[in-house]
Every structure is written in structure tokens, then in C-alpha cells.
Amino acid sequence: MSNKRDLQIIEGGGVATAQGFHAGGVFAGIKTPGEDKYDLGLLYSDRDCAVAGTFSQNSVLSPSVTVTKDVVARGRARAVIANSGCANCAVGKQGLIDAQDAASIGAAELGVDADDVLVASTGVIGVELPMNLIRDHTPRIDVRDGDDAGLEFAKAIMTTDTHPKHIAVRYEASDGSTVTVGGCAKGAGMIHPNMATMLCFISTDADVEQSFLQSTLSDAVTLSFNQIDIDGDQSTNDTVALLANGASGSPRVAGGDEDSERFANAVAYVNRYLAIELARDGEGARHLITAVVEGAGSDVDARKAARSVAASLLVRTAVYGRDPNWGRIMMAVGKTGISLVESKIDIFVNGIQIVHEGKAIAYNVQSVIAALDQPEVELRVDLNCGDGFGEAWGCDLTEEYVVFNSAYTT
Amino acid sequence: MSNKRDLQIIEGGGVATAQGFHAGGVFAGIKTPGEDKYDLGLLYSDRDCAVAGTFSQNSVLSPSVTVTKDVVARGRARAVIANSGCANCAVGKQGLIDAQDAASIGAAELGVDADDVLVASTGVIGVELPMNLIRDHTPRIDVRDGDDAGLEFAKAIMTTDTHPKHIAVRYEASDGSTVTVGGCAKGAGMIHPNMATMLCFISTDADVEQSFLQSTLSDAVTLSFNQIDIDGDQSTNDTVALLANGASGSPRVAGGDEDSERFANAVAYVNRYLAIELARDGEGARHLITAVVEGAGSDVDARKAARSVAASLLVRTAVYGRDPNWGRIMMAVGKTGISLVESKIDIFVNGIQIVHEGKAIAYNVQSVIAALDQPEVELRVDLNCGDGFGEAWGCDLTEEYVVFNSAYTT
Numbered sequence: 001m002s003n004k005r006d007l008q009i010i011e012g013g014g015v016a017t018a019q020g021f022h023a024g025g026v027f028a029g030i031k032t033p034g035e036d037k038y039d040l041g042l043l044y045s046d047r048d049c050a051v052a053g054t055f056s057q058n059s060v061l062s063p064s065v066t067v068t069k070d071v072v073a074r075g076r077a078r079a080v081i082a083n084s085g086c087a088n089c090a091v092g093k094q095g096l097i098d099a100q101d102a103a104s105i106g107a108a109e110l111g112v113d114a115d116d117v118l119v120a121s122t123g124v125i126g127v128e129l130p131m132n133l134i135r136d137h138t139p140r141i142d143v144r145d146g147d148d149a150g151l152e153f154a155k156a157i158m159t160t161d162t163h164p165k166h167i168a169v170r171y172e173a174s175d176g177s178t179v180t181v182g183g184c185a186k187g188a189g190m191i192h193p194n195m196a197t198m199l200c201f202i203s204t205d206a207d208v209e210q211s212f213l214q215s216t217l218s219d220a221v222t223l224s225f226n227q228i229d230i231d232g233d234q235s236t237n238d239t240v241a242l243l244a245n246g247a248s249g250s251p252r253v254a255g256g257d258e259d260s261e262r263f264a265n266a267v268a269y270v271n272r273y274l275a276i277e278l279a280r281d282g283e284g285a286r287h288l289i290t291a292v293v294e295g296a297g298s299d300v301d302a303r304k305a306a307r308s309v310a311a312s313l314l315v316r317t318a319v320y321g322r323d324p325n326w327g328r329i330m331m332a333v334g335k336t337g338i339s340l341v342e343s344k345i346d347i348f349v350n351g352i353q354i355v356h357e358g359k360a361i362a363y364n365v366q367s368v369i370a371a372l373d374q375p376e377v378e379l380r381v382d383l384n385c386g387d388g389f390g391e392a393w394g395c396d397l398t399e400e401y402v403v404f405n406s407a408y409t410t
Numbered sequence: 411m412s413n414k415r416d417l418q419i420i421e422g423g424g425v426a427t428a429q430g431f432h433a434g435g436v437f438a439g440i441k442t443p444g445e446d447k448y449d450l451g452l453l454y455s456d457r458d459c460a461v462a463g464t465f466s467q468n469s470v471l472s473p474s475v476t477v478t479k480d481v482v483a484r485g486r487a488r489a490v491i492a493n494s495g496c497a498n499c500a501v502g503k504q505g506l507i508d509a510q511d512a513a514s515i516g517a518a519e520l521g522v523d524a525d526d527v528l529v530a531s532t533g534v535i536g537v538e539l540p541m542n543l544i545r546d547h548t549p550r551i552d553v554r555d556g557d558d559a560g561l562e563f564a565k566a567i568m569t570t571d572t573h574p575k576h577i578a579v580r581y582e583a584s585d586g587s588t589v590t591v592g593g594c595a596k597g598a599g600m601i602h603p604n605m606a607t608m609l610c611f612i613s614t615d616a617d618v619e620q621s622f623l624q625s626t627l628s629d630a631v632t633l634s635f636n637q638i639d640i641d642g643d644q645s646t647n648d649t650v651a652l653l654a655n656g657a658s659g660s661p662r663v664a665g666g667d668e669d670s671e672r673f674a675n676a677v678a679y680v681n682r683y684l685a686i687e688l689a690r691d692g693e694g695a696r697h698l699i700t701a702v703v704e705g706a707g708s709d710v711d712a713r714k715a716a717r718s719v720a721a722s723l724l725v726r727t728a729v730y731g732r733d734p735n736w737g738r739i740m741m742a743v744g745k746t747g748i749s750l751v752e753s754k755i756d757i758f759v760n761g762i763q764i765v766h767e768g769k770a771i772a773y774n775v776q777s778v779i780a781a782l783d784q785p786e787v788e789l790r791v792d793l794n795c796g797d798g799f800g801e802a803w804g805c806d807l808t809e810e811y812v813v814f815n816s817a818y819t820t
Contacts, residue, residue, distance in 0.1 A: 327535030
């Protein structure tokens with residue numbers, strides 16, 4: 001878990017808050033127009049970055065992801081060009097041509113090498129990228145530094161999100177210098193309709209060795225975005241990328257020292273914050289559900305069980321209905337097949353114990369219903385058989401989810 | 411796949427249609443009363459049966475299942491006592507005592523050994539079995555042969571099913587004698603709320619060697635009930651049991667001959683029929699969704715992909731909204747991680763092709779919307795890369811599902 005104590009949260013911060021990072025967005029007409037809408041964004045670093053990434057495991061993959069994976073494999077990047085409104089997926093050979101073309105357009109605009117440009121697309125599947133719009137509108141993007149620039153980029157990657165998600169944090173390195181880690185994200189997995197791509201970009205002015213950057217990101221994603229895969233679906237375009245440009249001048253980070261710990265803590269915090277915001281903004285959601293499993297045989301077991309609880313349709317509808325249906329929570333934990341002893345299980349809803357040693361205990365039903373009425377509901381399961389700890393996040397399942405997703409037309 | 415040609419379907423048949431099987435049910439007051447309601451049933455064979463079973467893999471298991479697993483492990487049975495309205499789960503040590511007591515009550519009533527009585531419970535979790543009701547009302551059950559008796563038993567295991575599901579089939583054995591296989595089932599996995607137990611009992615007058623009986627049942631369940639696990643949840647009480655009493659006098663079946671093939675075909679047919687009926691009767695369902703995947707690298711891959719399509723919330727809401735959203739189907743296939751070549755994928759909706767070689771083709775949108783308006787919707791995916799075939803069944807996801815499951819109170 002990340003530790004907030006050593007971090008300074010930067011109000012309004014985002015992906016262009018760290019030194020040397022610039023960003024911006026425009027409305028290019030790729031998605032349907034609307035107030036304060038953006039659908040094309042650029043993120044730029046004024047110097048070379050080490051880059052790390054994690055991607056969708058779906059066998060059907062957007063060529064935009066393919067291009068980005070290649071950049072990450074080379075380990076060096078300078079920029080990101082991202083669009084919403086079109087996923088550039090399932091369009092045949094044209095998809096890769098267009099993704100490479102998008103990288104070139106971004107590179108030409110920013111004066112960098114096309115091989116150093118990540119590409120991200122999200123939106124409708126089966127429709128080719130409107131390259132003319134991207135070509136015409138990329139030069140209109142006002143690429144600049146500052147929180148407002150980062151906000152524009154955050155808006156440019158949104159699809160059905162009700163608001164942009166962004167954050168930046170700072171910490172003091174061992175030499176007294178200040179390191180910033182900022183990021184933005186959109187729409188989580190299956191929470192959202194329309195192929196529901198989950199995108200996240202994080203930028204930092206720390207100077208980080210590439211393999212440590214990758215392991216730090218992978219660890220953070222394991223504990224955050226991988227714990228909000230609400231209903232097990234996985235987009236063709238999911239991408240989390242982390243760019244580190246070293247502009248802070250702080251000591252190089254490569255693992256095994258105090259600076260590395262501070263850096264990993266900041267990255268974990270940003271990932272966790274953004275993942276939770278995605279879960280909270282789930283389609284039709286009224287409640288953020290936090291599932292906590294402790295006392296499991298291992299952290300892996302605990303995370304598996306927590307995710308099962310947060311993802312269960314029966315648990316999610318019960319929370320929506322403010323129903324303290326602990327049998328559904330037991331079922332969701334049990335179906336993972338992790339080792340447990342039924343007679344040791346304790347369950348708590350927002351701190352109120354409702355199950356002791358595997359059996360219902362007398363609790364004030366009105367108190368629990370009131371707890372379930374809070375915008376944030378914590379379902380905590382203590383297996384009392386080990387030290388394993390895990391968290392996962394989701395949202396309740398409402399009629400609105402069904403209406404929204406059945407009304408959406410390709 | 412089962413072959414219907416060699417089977418005679420018995421109108422109104424069920425679990426008491428095969429020779430030597432008797433059944434019946436009463437309303438004991440375990441669940442809320444209502445017209446034509448039953449909540450306690452007995453199934454009885456007038457002679458020893460070989461018995462096979464498959465059970466929930468959930469780590470939290472009802473002691474009723476524990477008792478039944480022990481009977482199946484011994485391989486011999488004479489009867490089943492089943493109740494709805496109470497799952498006998500998560501009630502501590504009392505659960506096993508009550509399950510054993512239920513077996514004894516059934517055994518005393520029927521004059522058989524308690525070790526030969528299977529126990530099945532479905533309903534609310536966390537509530538102890540009302541043993542007084544079971545003790546008082548079991549003697550009231552009119553245990554008799556015939557389709558009407560089987561229907562009573564089928565009703566006695568129902569919870570939120572809108573109607574009982576039962577079937578019987580006959581085939582001619584190699585010596586000209588007639589063999590009957592009949593069964594009934596209730597509520598499929600997570601389709602239904604309230605822990606959603608899936609129960610199925612099949613009886614046959616074939617004379618079957620026990621290990622062949624088990625492998626025949628396991629194979630049939632793999633292709634039927636295991637392909638309708640709608641949203642990945644698994645009850646604490648799921649049970650499929652098959653009793654074979656040999657009353658037909660037909661040649662003994664032990665695998666490797668024509669009679670064995672006929673028997674396995676009949677068992678597969680009954681399982682498949684009941685599984686599809688469970689999917690069709692899913693909570694709030696308007697459409698039965700049949701997902702067919704062919705041309706996969708293996709049958710296992712095809713079944714995995716078909717199940718992913720039938721279980722996807724995005725696919726299920728799209729069918730409800732009559733939206734030919736093929737991107738969601740591609741996503742659901744791709745997320746399983748099975749081997750595929752995107753540019754070879756063809757997709758059909760009730761026979762109308764909408765995707766060719768991984769890309770949308772021109773189709774008449776109104777025809778596809780009309781196809782999606784049928785009560786049965788077949789989504790067929792041809793991966794064109796092998797001979798693997800698989801089917802899975804589900805239902806559309808509607809607002810009613812959410813309303814029903816959020817309104818339910820423990």
C-alpha cells in the first residue's frame with residue numbers, strides 16, 4: 001500500500017505538472033460535439049524519457065496499442081498522441097498504418113522522432129481512425145506546461161466518464177530536491193460501455209532506470225488497476241504508461257535505496273488514486289465499493305477474493321439495494337477457491353460487524369442499511385487464517401447501467 | 411453434442427418417469443406460501459441405484475452437499491430428500507447435524523438406509539433448516555410413480571424459477587428393451603438471486619456401472635450446466651445427481667459398446683435440455699442467448715470463448731437493446747486469451763453475417779435488429795483456424811435483473 005504521509009498532494013495537478021512535461025488538447029470532431037469536449041491530445045517531454053507500460057492481454061488488440069508496446073519495448077519516449085471517439089480496432093491492416101501515421105503526425109508537430117511517440121485510441125470499435133481530422137487538428141493543440149494543460153489532455157482521452165480524473169503528488173528526494181509524479185486516467189474496463197478502454201498516463205521528473213521503472217509500474221498496477229476489473233472484461237486498448245524524464249535533477253533511481261522507495265510510493269499512490277476514481281465513476285454507479293480481505297493465506301489470495309467480492313453482480317446489486325446480504329459476500333469469497341475455514345470468517349460493512357465465525361450475528365439492521373447508504377461502502381472480510389491482505393474497488397450495479405449499455409448503438 | 415434422432419421425447423416426463431422411480435412433494439412452509447407451491451420433495455427408487463454427482467467447487471459449501479457427496483462417494487443410493495426456501499449454509503456446526511437428520515427423516519419415511527439418501531437444499535443462506543417442518547411434513551408427501559409425481563418434485567426444488575423444468579426421453583436398447591432417462595432442474599447459478607443454487611436430479615432405469623455413470627454425467631455437465639455459468643458465480647449448494655436403478659432390464663452399460671453410446675447420448679440430451687431451460691428462465695430475461703464458437707484450435711478453447719460471449723455483460727445488454735454490437739463479441743472472445751487470428755474472424759447473428767475476416771461487412775441493419783428481436787438469439791463466431799466447437803447459453807441482462815436482485819432482502 002502506498003503511504004500518503006510523505007507525499008504532498010498538488011491540487012489540480014496532472015500529467016503536465018512534473019518539470020519538463022507539456023500537454024494540451026483540442027476538439028477535432030472525432031467524437032460527438034458537446035460543451036467543454038476534447039478528443040485529441042498531446043503529451044510532450046522536453047527531453048528523453050525512460051518509459052514503462054502495461055497493456056491489455058486481450059487477443060484482439062488495437063494497432064495503437066501495438067505501436068505503443070513497440071515504443072515501450074525500446075524503453076525511450078518523448079511524447080504521447082491520444083484520441084477518444086475511435087478505438088482504431090478491428091479495422092484490418094489499415095489500423096496499423098493509421099497508428100503509425102498518428103505517431104508521425106505527433107512527432108512532426110513536436111519535432112521529435114516518430115519512434116519515440118506513444119499512440120492511444122479509445123472509442124468506437126470497427127471504425128477507421130479519421131486521419132484527416134487528426135492531421136488537421138494536431139497543429140491546433142496548444143502544447144504547454146501547467147495544470148490546465150494537463151487537464152485538457154485528461155479531457156481529450158475521456159469517453160463516457162462524467163468528469164476527468166487527474167492527480168499530481170510531490171515528495172522530497174534524499175538530496176532535498178523535489179520530485180513530481182502526476183497522471184490522468186479514463187474509463188475503467190467493463191465499468192464503461194463501448195469497449196470501455198481504460199487509459200492512464202503518468203509522468204514524472206524523476207530520473208529512473210528503465211527496468212526499475214517497469215517493475216515499479218507493474219507492481220503499482222497489480223495493486224490498483226488490476227483490482228478494478230469490475231466484471232472481468234478487458235478492452236482491446238487498455239494501456240497504462242509511465243514516462244520519467246529526470247528533469248527534477250534528483251538522484252537517479254534504480255531500486256534498492258530510499259529514493260527508490262519514495263518514488264515507488266508516489267507511483268503507487270497515483271495509480272491507486274486514479275483506479276479508485278475510475279471505479280467510483282462507473283456507469284450508473286451510486287456507490288464506490290471497496291472490498292478488503294485480510295487474514296488470508298497470502299496477499300495473492302486476498303486480492304483474488306477482494307476482487308471477486310467487488311466484481312460479483314449479486315454483491316453489487318445488494319449494495320445498490322442497501323441489502324446487507326452477507327451470504328453473497330461469503331459466496332463471492334468462496335467461489336475463488338482460495339483456502340479458508342468457513343467457521344473463522346468475520347464480515348464488516350463500513351466497520352459494523354455482521355458475521356462472526358462464519359455465522360450471522362445480531363446487528364442493528366437500520367445501522368447497516370444506513371452504512372450502505374453512504375457514497376462509499378467498505379465490505380471487509382477477515383478470514384482469520386493468515387497475514388494476506390488485499391483490496392479491490394468496484395461500484396454498485398444499477399438499472400442505469402443496463403439502460404445505458406442497451407441503448408448504446410455501435 | 412447429443413443426438414435427438416434416436417430419442418423419443420416423453421411429453422410431461424420427469425424424474426419419476428423411469429421404471430422403479432417414485433416421487434412427490436408438499437408445501438411444508440419453509441418458503442413463503444403461494445398458489446401451487448411446494449418446498450419439500452422426495453425421490454425414491456424401489457431398488458438400489460448406482461449414483462453419480464457433480465458439485466459446486468465453492469470453498470463455502472452447504473452441509474447438505476457434504477452429505478450428498480459422501481453418498482455419491484460410496485456409489486450407491488436409494489432416495490433424495492430436497493427442500494427449497496433454506497440453503498442450510500453458513501449456519502455453523504448445526505448445518506451438518508440437520509443435513510444428516512434430514513437424510514434420516516427421508517430414510518425412515520421410505521424404509522431405506524439413511525446412508526443411501528441424498529440431501530439437497532436451496533434458498534436463503536445463514537438460516538438453520540426448520541427441522542420441525544421437515545419432520546412434520548415429510549410423511550405427508552404422496553410418493554408415487556408417474557409424470558405428475560415427478561412434476562411435484564420439480565416444483566419442490568424451485569426458488570425464483572418462473573416454472574418447473576423437467577424432461578424425460580426414451581431409447582431402445584440393443585436387446586429391444588426400452589430405457590428411460592428423466593430429470594428436473596432449478597435455477598441456474600448466478601442467473602438467479604439469493605445464492606442461486608442450481609439443482610438437477612436425473613433418474614434412469616438403465617443398469618449402469620458406477621464409474622461409467624460418473625464419467626457420463628461429468629461429460630454431459632461439461633457440455634451443459636458448466637456452459638451456463640452466466641456471470642461466473644457459483645452457489646454454495648450446486649448439485650447435479652444421476653441415479654441409475656437398472657429396472658428396465660436392459661443390458662448392463664459400462665462403456666465401450668453401442669448401449670453405452672445410446673445411454674450417454676440420452677444423458678447428454680437431458681442435461682443440455684435442462685441447462686438451456688435454466689438459461690432461458692434467467693432472472694428478468696427476455697432472450698435466450700446461444701453463443702456458438704467454431705473453427706477454434708480445440709473444443710476447450712471454443713467452449714471457453716462461447717462461455718465468455720454468453721456471460722459478457724456488454725453482450726447481454728446489447729442483445730437486450732437489440733444492438734448488433736459485434737465489437738463486444740470480438741472483445742469477449744479475445745479476452746479469453748485463446749489463440750485466434752483477428753483477420754479470420756466471421757460473426758453471425760441468427761444466421762446473418764455481420765463480420766467477415768475481422769471487419770464489419772455491409773448488412774441490413776433492420777434485418778439484424780429483427781433477428782435480435784427473436785426470443786432466441788444465436789451469436790455464432792467462426793474463428794476459421796481449426797476444428798474446435800463449443801456452445802454456451804445465457805440470457806440478456808435487463809433492468810428487471812437489477813431491480814429483482816437489489817430489492818431482495820436477506
